[in-house]
Amino acid sequence: MKPTTASTLDGRLTDRDVKLLEDVERFRLLTTRQLQRLHFPASPLGPHVTVSSATRGTTRVLGRLEHLGAISRLARRIGGIKHGSALTIWQLGPAGDRYLRARRGDPTRRRFEEPGLVFVDHQLAVADMAVAVLEQAEAGRFDVLELEPEPACWRAFPGTTNTALTLKPDLFVVTADKNTETHSFVEVDRGTEHLPAVLRKCRIYQRYADTGIEQAERGLFPAVVWIVPDAIRASKLRAAVTADKELEPDLFWILTPEQALRHLAPYGAPIIT
Secondary structure (H helix, E strand, O other), X not given: OOXXXXXXXXXXXXXXXXXXXXXXXXXXXXXXXHHHHHHOOOOOOOOOXXXXXXXXXXXXXXXXXXXXXXXXXXXXXXXXXXXXXXXXXXXXXXXXXXXXXXXXXXXXXXXXXXXXXXXHHHHHHHHHHHHHHHHHHHOOOOEEEEEEEOOOOOEEEEOOOOOEEEEOOXXXXXXXXXXXXXXXXXXXXXXXXXXXXXXXXXXXXXXXXXXXXXXXXXXXXXXXXXXXXXXXXXXXXXHHHHHXXXXXXXXXXXXXXXXXXXXXXXXXXXXXX
């Protein structure tokens, strides 16, 4: 099939379609379930009363966008081929990429390739945390003032020997209620990196904090929230951070996924499952 051009997509996308494409571009990869949670929430007062109804509606829209070349599915699914469509993984398609870039006057072209398994696993875990935060905001439990995945949330800063360094968080989040704002750099650790590699990244955070750049702009330095797979990994990383004389342990929050949302929120919000 001949690729759909940006001009062909003009007039064929709803406002929700465009927002969906923007989220797929922003997070790089999203599952059908994550897109359902973001754009087709199940609600007694909405068009989709049940999750199964919302999933069917999501699948119909994604199928239409796939036919237009706006999005494309990865060859792999989470957990293998036997699982359902809710775990299909989507990335921006060539036509969708051209459309969004034309809207903002960006002439750059992207290459689309099948990403590796480690990258997919990590990106979807980051997206899942972001989706959980956005769900809480949609439910009115707090406001999301900023939510930036990489590379939008990266910070460039000068090193000690006239070198340029870049801090590369997975996610930057600012939430607020009427009394409190919570600023967080988020790192999603899947347990695949050796602890020395994790500590090296902690030291980059420490160096960035020591510059005072973020504090001058925001009046504070965000908490560095490491989300690790389980309590054993959390215990080992906390001990390593505490033992490292280059680090200020209070800068780092090391949490399991079950604990993370309560710390990213301005107060202890219930977790949507």
